[in-house]
Amino acid sequence: MDAGMDFLNFLETDMSMKILTSLEDAADLARISSVSHTWRQFVVENSFWKRLCLRRFPQLVKVARIVEVNNYEVNEPSVGSSKSKEWETLEREHRAYAKLGGRCTSFAVEDCISEAISASSTDNFPEESILHTLEPKDVVGRRASYWSSKGQSDPSVPETLTYSLVSDFCIITEISVKPFKAYFQPGSPIYSARYVRFRVGHPKINLSLEIDSLDESSHDDKFIWTYTSQKFRMTQENILQKFKLPEPILCIGGILQIELLGRVQKQEMDGLFYICVMEHVSGFS
Known part of the structure; x- marks a missing residue:
């Protein structure tokens, strides 16, 4: 030529x-x-x-x-x-x-979770609200900072935590969750889930939720989910557990939901199963 x-x-x-x-x-x-x-x-x-x-x-x-x-x-x-x-x-x-x-060729690695939207259940609101999962410290105001589900006799009952992201356009590579260790209970039990799974999506309409609604429901009917991850095994340890997605996931719409599947720890006081999560719930992009 x-x-x-x-x-x-x-x-x-x-x-x-x-x-x-x-x-x-x-x-x-x-x-x-x-x-x-x-x-x-x-x-x-x-x-x-x-x-x-x-x-x-x-x-x-x-x-x-x-x-x-x-x-x-x-x-x-x-x-x-x-x-x-x-x-x-x-x-x-x-x-x-x-x-x-x-x-998408290059992006800064930073925490992309902005605000808590709702939890599927909360044991004591607002003392054990989902808001505490975004605190940077284990203890705030001399009180342990964590979210707790309501107790269930059936260990298979799941829970969800729903968050808004810092932008309507985020690329998520990994999500970190730390189970809560109840040091004030006999034996210091750790209320982890058995598995964790993640969903991203967008609201069906403009989302405007008041803080009071955090104690009500997961509001799943208000969202369209565009991606659901595989299930990841969560260990019953009081450490920050990082769950790396198999490939970067594009989230258009700015909503992340953490599904906590299966309960492993009973509370001695009432014999019910709980899931509790501490601070450092985070997603990275």
């Missing part, structure tokens, strides 16, 4: 598609898009940025459409021919997924 010739002009479309679809590095795709107007048009027309993002984060398949917001104004397709509107839609998707793909 002569120097300076464009190989896209010499290959069948299917072969060009196969070559560019095989790219896994977002930086390579960005460089391809900037080679020439023809190459950029080929990338846009065939939604290569969208394909790359869908391979990395399959939950994006549920995205129905892309809407751009600039300076609090929503930009919808303009009036025109069907061909021009189709190209405008492709351009919008290209910009959105290119930005998403670029952000």
Whole structure:
């Protein structure tokens, strides 16, 4: 091939598609898009940025459409021919997924849990509220800082803790949970769960919950879950236990739920099973 010739002009479309679809590095795709107007048009027309993002984060398949917001104004397709509107839609998707793909290549590792939303049950509210799971210290105001479920005679009854994240867009790689050791009870029992599982998603509508609702229910009917992890074994130890997800998970919508499955510890006083979690409930992105 002569120097300076464009190989896209010499290959069948299917072969060009196969070559560019095989790219896994977002930086390579960005460089391809900037080679020439023809190459950029080929990338846009065939939604290569969208394909790359869908391979990395399959939950994006549920995205129905892309809407751009600039300076609090929503930009919808303009009036025109069907061909021009189709190209405008492709351009919008290209910009959105290119930005998403670029952000996903590198991200800061930091705690991404912002606020507690609700617990499926609470034994003594507000003394044992879910709010205490976000405290940075074991003891606050001379009192142990932890959340406690209500007691159950059936050890299989699960519990959930639901949180909002620092942003509607987070990439979660691991979540840490510390079971509570009741040093003030005989034998200092540890009220861990048997297993833990994680879900991420978004509210069905704008979520506005008062603090008083933290003691009521998990509000599961208010959320749509886009990802559910495998079950992880939790050990009955009073240590910060880190649960690393098999791959980074994209959470669009800013909601994380921790499912605590199975109870292992009875309380001597009433013979019921409890689950208790201390501080340092955290998710990292």
